[in-house]
Each structure stands twice: as C-alpha cells, then as structure tokens.
Amino acid sequence: MWRLVVLGGLCVLLLGTESRSPGGRSVTFRRTQQDETRSQVRARHRRDTSGSSGISHPSHGPPFTSCRLPLTPAEHKVLDDNTHETGFNGDDGSYVILTWVGDGTGVILVLSTISAPLDSFLEGGSSRLYRSTDYGKSFHDISHRINHTFIREEFGVSVGPGSSVILTADTPVVDNPGGIIFTSMDAGATFKFIQLPFHLAQPVTYHFFNPDYLVALSIDGSLWLSLDFGAKWTKVHDGVHSFSWGAGINLFFSCTRVDTVDTDERGDLVLKRTKDLGETFTTIHEDIYSFGYIGAFLFFSVMEEPRSPRVMYFSSDQGDTFSRALLPSASTEQFYSILDGDEDMLFMHVDNPGDTFFGTMYTSDDRGILFSKSLERHLFDGQRKSDFTNITSLRGVYLTNKLDLDGRIRSVISFNRGGTWKQLNKPDNVDCGEQVKSCNLHIHGEHSRNNRIVPMLALSEPTAIGLVIAHGTVGDSLSSSQHPDVFVSSDGGYNWRGTLRGPHHYSILDSGGLIVAVEAQREGQVKTIKFSTDEGQCWKSYNFTEQPFFFAGLACEPGTKAMNVSVWGFRPEEDGQPMWVAVTIDFQSLITRECNDQDYEQWLAHSAEGGTSERKGCVLGVKETYRRLKRQSVCRNGRNFVVSKKQSSCLCTREDYLCDYGYYRHVNTSDCVRQPSAANKSLEMCLNGEEDELLTAGYRKVPSDRCEGGYNPQLAVQTVIRPCGVKPSPGPPDKSTSSVTHFDTLRERLVLILVCAGAGVIVLVAVVSAVISVRRVVYSNRAPVYRFSNLRVQDDENVVTVDRESGTSSNGTACQQDSDDDLIE
Template sequence: RSTDYGTTYEKLNDKVGLKTVLSYLYVSPTNKRKIMLLSDPEIESSILISSDEGATYQKYRLNFYIQSLLFHPKQEEWILAYSLDQKLYSSTDFGRKWQLMHERVTPNRFYWSVTGLDKEPDLVHMEARTADGHTHYLTCRIQECSETKRSGPFSRSIDVSSLVVQDEYIFIQVTAGGRANYYVSYRREPFAQIKLPKYSLPKDMHIISTDENQVFAAVQEWNQNDTYNLYISDTRGVYFTLALENVKSSRGLEGNIIIDLYEVSGIKGIFLANRKIDDQIKTFITYNKGRDWRLLQAPDTDVRGDPVVCHLPFCSLHLHLQLSENPYTSGSISSKETAPGLLVATGNTGSELSYTDVGVFISADGGNSWRQIFEEEYNMWFLDWGGALVAMKHTSVPIRHMWVSFDEGRSWSRYSFTSTPLFVDGSLVDPGIETQIMTVFGHFSLRSEWQLVKVDYKSVFSRRCNKDDYQTWHLHNQGEPCVMGERKIYKKRKPGAQCSLGRDYSKTVVSEPCVCGQGDFECDYGYERHSNNQCVPAFWFSPSSLSKDCSVGQSYLNSTGYRRIVSNNCTDGLREKYMAKMEKCPGKAPRGLHILTTDGKLVTEQGHNATFIILMEEGDLQRTNIQLDFGDGIAVSYANFSPVEDGIRHVYKSAGIFQVTAYAENSLGSDTAVLFLHVVCPVEHVHLSVPFVAIRNKDVNITAVVWPSQAGTLTYFWWFGNSTKPLITLESSISYIFAVEGMNTVTVQVAAGNTLIQDTKEIAVHEYFQSQLLSFSPNLDYHNPDIPEWRQDIGKVIKRALAQVTAIPDEQILVAVFPGLPTSAELFILPHKNTTERRKSSEAD
C-alpha cells in the first residue's frame, strides 16, 4: 500500500492475515476510502473490509462464494453479490451481512435502480429462471424480494442473457417461431416492440450506446456472418433506421462480440466505424450521428516529412478502433472528454486496414486532418486533462524510454524512466488525469519479480495556465462550421505551453444554434434515402399505418419521411417543412388481422395456459371490437384493443385440434384471422400389440396402445425390418404384409407435442404353423406380477418343458404368455427349416 503515489510502499501481509490468499480487490465508486478484498474461493470464502483506504482490515466469513460484486451508484453501503452457484445476495452494510435475494439468476444480468427513473433507490432489476423453468425479467427491493414481493414488468418469459438496463432504457429479447423479437421500455413505460426495417430479420442485436436519449444498436441480419449493420433510434428507442451497413465485428477474449465502432469523446455526434466493402476493411467517420459517412483523408506527409501519395476514394487513412480489454494498456484509439478534438489512434494509409504495417496517427481538429507521429505501435496516455501526451513503445522486448509531447504530438521529448531496460506489462494513470503521475510496472527478466516505477511529471508542468496560454478552436466538418446543428468554439491550451490546467478548466467558450438544413435530418422509420437525397417510403412500408393507434376525433403526428437527428440543436430553416404534421385520425376498417401464440408454437399442453396475441395492421384500435373464439365452446369479446395488448390467456381442458378464430369489427368493416392449435396430453407409455407368429405374404394387423388414451391427435412412425424410412400415420393401427421368412422387427414411435416414445416387438414369419392355447392351474396366478419380464421368463420355462416331453426341436417351439389374469399362453409349432425349403422348391416346380 502506498499513500504517496507510489514513492514508498508498506507491506500489508500481517494486516490481512499471513496465510490469506486474495483473488480480487474492489474500491467503492462513491467513497474511495472503502475497500473490499475477496479471498481465493478455492481456499476459503471470506471478505476483508477497509474503511480507511486499506490501512486496516476486518475479516468476515461467508457461507457462499462470490463471483462478482456490483456497487450501488449512490449509496456507498449497498452492494449486490453474485455467487458461483448463480444466486444473488444483497448487503446494506458494505458486505458485513448478506441476504439472499434470488436463485438461478443469469450471470451479469442484474442491475441497480437508476436515479430519477425507478421509484425506489433500492430496486434491483434482474433476469432469473423461475420455478416454471422459464427465464423472466423480475424486479424487487433488496430487503423485500420474497416471491410475493417480486414483480414482473414483462408478462412473458424472455430469452436467456437478453435483459439490458441502461440509462433511460430497458431491453429484452423474445424468440418466437424461430425469429428474435426485441422489446424496449423507455423511462419505465410499458414495453413496446422494437421496429426494425421489415426485412432486416435480425439474428443478433447489441446495444452500443444509449447516450443523449437515443439508442445506437448493432444488428446482425439474416445474410451476415462477420459484420453487423448500425441502426439508430428515435428518442423512445422504438423506431430504428439504418445508419451504416456491414460494420466489422470480432470476438473478445471472453468470447464477447466487439463492434468496430468508436464514439469520439468530448464532441457529440462524431463516430468512427470500420466497414467491410468487397472484402476490404475501410474506416469511415460521421459528424452527424450516422446520417452521413466519409473516408478519412490521409496525411500529406509521413513521419519524416516526405510526401504521401494517397488520393480518395482509392486510398485513405484506416484506424484500429478497439478499446483495450486490459485496463493497464491504452488500446488502439484514445480521446478524452477534457481534450475535445484530440484523437490518437493506431492505423495505416492505403486501400484497406492493415494489421502488420501500422503506425500512430493524431488529429487535433476532430478527425478532419491527421498527422503521423510514430512508425510503429505505441501505447498512448493523456496527462493533465489532455494537455500532454505520453507514448511508450508497444513491444515484447525490454525498454527504458518514454516520450512526452506538449504540442499535440508535433514534437516529442524522450525521458528515461529506468536505468535497466524493463519488460513493460502495463501502466497506471490516475483516473482524474490531473495528477501528472504515472506508475509503470513490469519485470527485468522472465524470472525476476515485478518492478513498480513511479514517473512524476509535476516538475515539467512548471506553473498553472493563465489566459495567455489558451487559444480558441472552431469545430468544423471539412470547413462546415455547423456540426449537429450548432457552431461550437472551444478553448484549448496552446501547443507547447507547459502549464497545468487545473480542475476548474472549462473547455467550451461559445455555442450557438445554426439554421436547419438538409444534413440535420435523417430518414424516418420506413423511409429510405434515394440518390436524389430525398427520403421516400420503402417498398414494404405503408405510411398510412402510422394512424392505426389513434381513434376518430383524435389527432396523430403524420411523418413527412424525415426526422431531426436526436440531440441536433438547429432551429428554423427546414425544420417546419420536415417536422411531422398533426392531422386528424382517419376512420379505417380493420385490415391485416393476425393471431399467434406468444411462443410462436402451434402446440400446447392440456391444462396449461395458452396465450394468444392479436395484431392488426390497419384500423382504429380504440374503436374496433375484438372477439376471440377458442374453438372449444368458449369465446371472449372486448370493446377495443387495450385489454388484449399483453395477450389473452386460455386453458384447454381436453386434447385435440381446435380452430381459434379472431374477429375484428368497427363501423367501416371487419376482418377475420384463424389459427389451428394442437392441444396435447403428454403420452407416458406405448404398447405395441402384434401377433407372435404370422404367415408370410398375408396381412397382419398391428396396433399401438397409448396411455393415457385421451392424448389428442398423435403421429405414429412405423419401422419394419431394416427399413430406414418409416411409414407415417395418424391412426394407431396399421396393416402390413411380411415378405421375408424368419424373425422380423417392428418399431413404433408416437409423437405428441415435444414428447416422443417408442416400443419394439419381434414377429416370427413362416409359410405355415400350428398353434394351441394353453391354460394353467390357478396357483400360477398367485405368482404372476403381470409384467413383460415375468411373462418372458415363464415362456422360456414352458418351452424347455415342452421340448423335453415332445421331442420337438427347440427352434420349432415358440411360447407366448398373454398379459392379464388368469394366466394363459399360446403354443406355436413352427415348420422345420428343411420342410419349408422343400415346399418352396415344389412351389417353384
């Protein structure tokens, strides 16, 4: 432990216990004095708590093993703990006592309440598997999470690992009928289904950003494998429009999906993305949140000042956009909120992104122009609110130097931070970026212990900045001063001024709105931008469908095909022309009525809830009567669509196929939709009833007896002998002719919903046979348990006895003991093989 930024360290082994093995260290995000250490779960389950920045510790044993912790964003004493056996615990005294909240919680799918949105500060959002085996979205308070106190904001089950609670939004995924459907709740309003373009047909969706009341999402569509399309939403997160196609994706160290999109810090609306075009990866930039994208202009000269021949669009600058998964390295691109316009990234010039021939590039004007500062890969850090840059070579060999620049990378000073070359594993820079202190850690050789090197830059920042040390910088997009609907002028430290900014530094000087132009508007949902820059309806979209949620006498916002980019601050100009217009709701007859089940399946079990969803493409939802006939003699009616939005539940008391009919009617017309639902009772047992002996080339009746008998509509699959394809029937009996003499196998499989059961029997097939019914003395019934194994063993006993007393060869005797009481059997005398062969020969003659 060091209290002087790494100048000296105090050993704490005796403070935590000499034999204690630690696995993780947490610092409270709301009170840096509070620290929690976790013991290694393979040795013991305990935590050590400090309230004095790690000077002293108290040890507490636990009855569960912690996998991860989540601290409350406001209340420093409140913590959630996730255990190795998928249980969620809560503590209100910084881990001294714990209370079980819920079992079977999905990893990393639990969230604290968001201030200003959730009514209770101790509310927890979680995704958990409930007693019915399905995954649900649940909420409860940390001290009141019994089954009666929990609530389910979404009525149906959801897909595993789909719950995301982020800022104003909550997202979930529900797969039905093989298709993924996504739902969003904005500011804790009821969930609405997310609307993507009709034929995007997503396979996967990731929420990239929820900044500034808008959602950036990456969607992998049905025809994509290693790329995603970027979509951007309206304020409520419901209606999404395409921002950029075919953005590169990759897998992280833990198998997580990483999208090559980077949001520039300090200036809203600027994003960088790596897009795949004809098997080449190229870097694009946008200044208006994805409405327009362009390639990056390559530098005019290289790092030595020699001219670079690189002309758009055939040649441009390409950047690696990955953030570091290691907190002790800088990642391939960096920008800071406190240094607007300054970007540093690893990349290359050429026709596409390279992974071998890379250097480091810098932009001081928000990505408009770039300069190359290094020919190899370097880790880059910002010091003193971004006023200074520190560079350290990214290499596997030991180094002793780092470089510092005070003029946005134009000139660099080399500093030696160690006398002996060090294999650098990483570095720590104070999160506040104000202290000008850096700790480098590594090792001198592969066998040596770790070394910590403190690098203090305070002497370099000789004084505090005054007004003469600043200059103004005008944000622009290739000379256009209006970015996101406003002109912005920033205050920046003059290049070369070696003064410290201080905590009270303010970066923005002037901000004023611009007149709204074409570039301030994007195409609304259902519209596409054509070559003339106009937004026109897509072939699948009917603009009149926007009025279906309103009733006659009310008004609705009718889209012009455009919507102003969220967070764009432009005024006047084209704003009035492109704004949605308030219009009276037209009366419409119901059209496009659909009925489906919530899980997308057309099979349900007898005695279980079946939930139906009714959808209507056009019509007045508030003034349309709905009737749903379940097909079993029961029907329900509703005056409008409001009560049926969450689904209509019904329990079928008998098995069968039922015609479910939905009927919608208003004063202007009506529409009907039909669904055929299979209601099944799970089958538990099947018995194949076959004769023991059959005559060749004659019909044999075979029956499958199913229990329970009232199982509804079943499908039977019949296999005979060595056939690889079954005969399929809806009847439980089948007639079959056996053409091959000898023992023939018969197998039946019975399918009911998701259940499949089978039975197999053998039939002896011969040209002819003799048979005789057998009866037994009553005392045999006392020993008969009436199970197949007993009947088989008794048959063997009878067969051996008959073979002895009759001198008939063993292979010509077959004894079949019948089920039930009194005990009875049938004796079959089969023809001798030679006799059968002689008969076949005479028939041939």
C-alpha cells in the same frame, strides 16, 4: 498469452492465460509448464514471432515527417530526481493486480498473489498487499491489515464510488458456509473482515452512486443485497441468472420460472424489477432471452415462440411500459448488440445471417422504439468484436469500420451521431504516392487488436477537447501488412497527422496538456518513454531506468488530470525468479508553470468542414466554442482545470433530421426515400400497449439536436390510437418466496455485447459484475484495475515463452465486453 487492456483511457498490457468463471469472463495468470524444455521454448517462440498473429513490423507505409527534440541536460536531471523505481518480489505462478482508489487521493493498491502448487502443503497460496499514497512513488506492505489472507485470482479486487474497496478471499466451498470479503471505505487505510452467508459467483456489484448498496450473485443462483456496505446481507430472490441496477434504486434481474425444470431451452426466463430494494417485485415480461440497461433505456430480447427469431423490446420508464422496437428479428445464428447509448438515443447493431462478419447499424429515437438505418455492412468480426468507438473528446463523433463489397475494411467517421458517415481525411504530413488511387486514413480497432496487429485502440478523453490518438494505416483500405503507425487529431477527427512510427502504448495526462508513449516491443526490453506537450507534434525521449525490463503496461490515475505515470514490467533476477518493477515518473517537476489566460484560446468545434459563416461549426443544432490550451503553450492545466464552453443554437437544416422508420437516405442525395416494403404513409406499430397509426413525412429530428427554426419537413403529429396486443407491465407485484432450480451458471449465462461509454469505469479486467456485459457504470470516479503476470524468461536468450492475445477495452469510455462462446444476445 498477452492481453492488452485499455481502461479509462489508460493503457495496460496484461500477460497471462484466460479462464471462464460463472460470473463472466476473467483473466488469471500462470507460469508456463515447468517441464518445458529450452528447445521447445525456442521453437514455440519462433512460431509466435514469425506468424502473422503477432504485433507486426512489416513493410513501412507512406513516409511522414515528425518532430523530435533532444532532452536537455537540465531536463534530464529534473526527471532523474523525480523518477522512482520500486521492486516487488515475485515467484513462479505469481500475478499482480494494480488499482487506483478514489479521485485525487494518490492511492494505489497492488496485490501480489502466489498460487500454491497442487502438491504443496499450503492451501490455495499466499497474497501480499501493498499501498502507495504518493501516486506510486513509494509502496508499503499492508498485508497485516487483511491478516495475510489469500485473495482469490478471479475478481479479487473491486473498487467502487468514492474510496471504497472490496477484496474477496479465496475460500474453499466445501466445509465453508460462505465466503470472506474485506471492505474499506478509506482507500485501504483500514479493512473490515466480513463473513458472507453465501459463496460469490462473480464480483460484488456497487450501486452507481451509493457505495453502501451492494448486490451479489451466489454460486447457487441466489441474489443477495446489502444496504450497509457488506456488513449484513439479505437474500432477494432465487434462480437468478443476471441483474442490473437501473435509475435510482430500481434493480432488474432475470430468473427462472417457478414451474420450470432444469432444461437446455432458452428464451423462457422472467424479467423482474424491484423498486424498493427487495420488498416487492414486479414481473416486466416473460419468455425473455436476455436483457440490459444503458442510459435511460431498459431493453430485452424475447423469443415469442420456441426456437423462433428473437425480437427486441425497449422501455424508457424503468419497465412501467415497454414497446417492441421496429427492428429486424434475429435468429439463433444472429445477434443484437447495443453499441452505445445515453438518455437520448441508442446505437444498435443487427447481425446479418450467416458468417458474414458484418451487419447493419441502427440509431433509435428518444423512446428506443423507432430505429433508422445508420450504416450498412458494419464490421463485426467472427469473435463478435466491433470497432465502434465513441470519440469522447468532441460531442457527436463516432468512429468505426465497415466491410465493403470488395472485401476490404475501411474506416468511417460520423460527426452527427450516426446521421451520416464519411471516410477519414488523409493525414497532413503523409504522401501516399502516385500508385495509390484512393488515399485515406484507416484506423485499427478491436478487430485489429484481436488479431494482434496493434496493442491499443483509439484513445480520447472528455477533458482533452478535440484530441484523438490512434493506430492507423494510410491508403485505399485498412492494411494488416502495412506498418501500423500512431496518428493524432486535434480537432476531433476531421484532420490527422502522423506522429510516431510503429505501434506504441500511449496515455493522456494533464487534460491533454501532456501525452506519453512507450514503443511496443515484440522481443526487446524497454527503458525509454516518449512525451509531448504539443498534442503529439514534437516528442522528447527519456531513459527512465538503467536496467531495461520487459514491459507490462502504463498506469496512470483515471481522469487524465494527473502528471504521474508508472511504467510496469519485470526483469529476470540472477536466481531465475522475476522481479516486478514499477517506475513512476513525475512530469509535474518538469512542467512547473501553471497555465494562465494567455495560454488558452477560443476554439469553435466542428469548424474544420468550412461552410457558410452562419452554419460553420453547427452540429446537432448547436455551435460550441471551447476554451482550450494552445498547442504551443508549455504549462500545467492542473487538477482544478474544468472544461468550459459557450453554446448557441443554429437554424435547422435537413442535416438535423434523420430518415424515419420505413424510409432511407438515397445514395448521393440528402432525401429520405420510402422503403419498398412500406405500403403507405401510415405505419402501424404497437406503442405502450396501444396501436399507433404513425403519420410521417419520412423525417425525424436527430436525438439531442437542438436546432431552432429554419427547415421544417412538416412532420405529421396526429395519431390514431387503437387497442393492441402488446401489454404494459403487470400491475400487482408478487413477492417471490419459492425455491427455484437454477440452470448451469456457465452454460446458460445471459450476456449482451456492448461498447460502453464513460471514462474510467471498468473495475475488473474482463470481469464485470452480474452476468450481463451491457450495463454502463455512470459514476466517473471508479478506478480501473490492472492485472500483470509473470513471463518466463530464458536466461541465455531472454526468450519470452508466453503467447500473446489482445483483450477487452474501454476507450476512455467504456467498453466492449467479451462474452462466452455460447453468447446469448
């Protein structure tokens, strides 16, 4: 199958098959069966390409004008002189992992692994490790630095903060006391051999900021900790199912009870915390179903009675105190999903009962307790994938899709962190025609990619202010039969324009000063890259190779500051074996001029909506004026470019307030109206182990809103506090020394769905550390890892014989992690 992965704003198309591991989801890559006949290959290929599940090229949508500029002979020669092609020897069954190491180091590690057939005299297979120190222009074989050890297919490479790297060897469990890892603190220049006292069940997890602190889960359910980058390991606890770093050195984990026996019942785990690196433990709550940590919030779902609906609890002080969230409970047929979160608020989806493919999105207050309804009929498809996307290039902007009552999918966007939602404007250069009654832009998200309609999700980067690139269709609703095209916004999603016909893979370079794209070819091979220096308004094309090859992906350094991009793929050789190819193009040689003050402009964000001069640009109580590159400027931002902005507070209006718990915003008005179920203004709830009588006028200020003065709904501030049944964390810590029988690590794995934010943070493709996929890694210099695999190609017809499937993503941000079929939220 084909798998597309967008990590840290970088596009990589992965080709391979999927497998499950005790530590979560992983992707391995294998060749099609040897005994498949050519007629079977052709028949299956015809089925793959003729079905609706592939990247579609159906009837064209509304026409739009776009600018194409020819490449001059001088420009062509400069690019030719600065384009470097490297070949990697492949073999049947081999796959390739590519990862960037460090920030600005120019180091790329490429691991090529060949799995031995079952009847081979080799054990496991063989691996080759290559290293580049010049941004992929040249590679050197450094396999001897790891003693030519066979590195495992699943989570074989992990990259952490700074220039740290861990390679995990594939060692048989039988007759081996523990696994083997190789560690490097200098971006792979040297490696240290380490014999582990246990066998890894999943990737080693780094601390967010300190690469010396490592946590690992063994195949027998034990939690291990190292404080010296893997040199020594100490067992922390037995019977552990999932874990997550919190703030500082707080470490949270769920484990089985000491007195339980192996059972299929769920919701009977214990949530614990250690804040002194395993010296002592505190029990936070029992009977938990799952837990996660994001932003400043610890959250966990609890089944208070056997087989009863689950409820959510939140803590904003690392579990010292916690409170039940005012949210609908979720039955075993439903799920909770944390869509996004930071130190101020959370977005949460609560699924509707039944196979409805939609639910309700809520936003929290700054305590994670009071949740207000943000969007109804929020799309969440049958495979539990959400189209929710954080547009990281402009503060407060989120994009998602909803399933309306007529069964159509429509895109909506919020510019005030979920306070209000509206449809996207029609692109400037698109004429919808008279037959279309309602003409808006609709963006393809994870739902479309999962159905193989588009190869990439919407892309934005914090350093490319206002820039958004996405696949979409124009009309009354999102269309799977209409030709998907590429659209660009330069103002954070207010206004759009069509820029490229058909599906493409795209990436942002030089902090938005350069965009590159490669057309998504269903059957053909690629040799051309398109690039734009004016935010996609005009494009030039460059043939980067004389011998086309089958495209595997785009790879460029995380952080969007580089101007080197590598196009990866493979071409069949005369002997029938595929040759992996990496072509690295250095655009810095073409765009040589450094930007000066005249190349930048002062741009007021959120000013596209108009309004009075006093309120123009006011979002979340603040006006933000950015210094950003002019569209017509052809120059380099460079590695030293830093986003600069000026802020000024605005007077408060009703837009700065959300409806409080028990209230909702009435249709066609801005007033918050009491829900029918709310008996009076006094809403009783349990907060921090006490009962509060919440007095409210129905409004609360949007989290992160910094408006001053102006409108004031006169919120009540008095509360009546009474004892309550909800308890804070137990006081005395208990040191666990017992041996606990662990549940089956695959069937009972605890996972939460999350669309996570933060650029370039996913380390392994579809393989996350711990067993919970809600932890957001906050350090910004963690590099993505790309996996590529062979495709079997018929010599006579160049027929690709591997199925395609979309994969997980991180839109420059973070990412939504796919989960097991028996997902527990």
